[in-house]
Amino acid sequence: MQIQRKTLAEEVAERLLEGILNDEYIIGEKLPIEPELMKIYGVGRSSIREAIKILLIKGILSVQQGVGTFVVSKNAQESLETQMDKAKLEDVLEVRSILDAKIAGKAAAHRTEEDLKTIKMFLDLRNKLADDRKALECYEADVNFHVSIAKACGNSLLKEIFIIASKHILSSFEHRHDNDTQPFKISQKIHTDLYLAIENKDSEKAEFIAQQIVDRIY
Known part of the structure; x- marks a missing residue:
């Protein structure tokens, strides 16, 4: 993965x-x-x-x-990933949801053409897998869509925190998914709108749409 x-x-x-x-x-x-x-x-x-x-x-x-x-030391401080291992899923979801809008806005400002290709690839894959009713694979594509946006945001710390949180959320989904891809089909348009806002370098719109996705307003 x-x-x-x-x-x-x-x-x-x-x-x-x-x-x-x-x-x-x-x-x-x-x-x-x-x-x-x-x-x-x-x-x-x-x-x-x-x-x-x-x-x-x-x-x-x-x-x-x-x-x-x-x-200066041989003893590593507890890593963020280890702390997330111990955290409740609800807390990890909250961390990611708080970051989503800010990351989307920064990605719109900093994305490269190569970033856009990767984001679009996962957007299209998400859609195809939803049509094929492959829920787990579709969720992986959805996570990677958002991770590719984080990688384009221009802030390495935000990117790393987001990736770690996303990995833990994906792991939890692997144990509880029910093969229902209908939510992905419903939300495909708003994810496409997010991609277009990033493509057009519209940070304000990208932040607004990302927050709507977090709040499930679609």
Whole structure:
């Protein structure tokens, strides 16, 4: 499933953390510079930077401006994903619903042509699967439609929170769906309207439509 794949940055973060736990990188020691890390892990600069950001959030690394990135702990703080694992589904749904409108508005402002292709692909797939009465697959396409909007929003933190929340919501749906695709057919038009607002870079309209989807006004 697309939203569950690990990114290169996540894989690098895991390998970096393994190195820290195995004392390849000692607490208080500065990490190698970016070009060296790129050679060690065989990835580009953006993946290295994103991996470091992941470990910064977990409290494993600390950046000193103009000096470098240092190992400060072996004990990761409880991740957002772990916290969502423990949270009630209603709370996770609330988090996602609060973010939907803001993300849609930002996506309208920042989307690229490539983003639009991905969003449209999942919009069309959602429609086809609804017609084919494949509820679980249709819900996956619906989640990926909204995730692709989050990926276009230009804010990596909003994107990550939204993806984590969506993954947990999808997991719950897998255990309770009843093969009814009628709600997806009914809401296809408003999802198309959301896509068009993003395509037209109309942030205000995108926010309004996204909130209507959250409130199920369609």
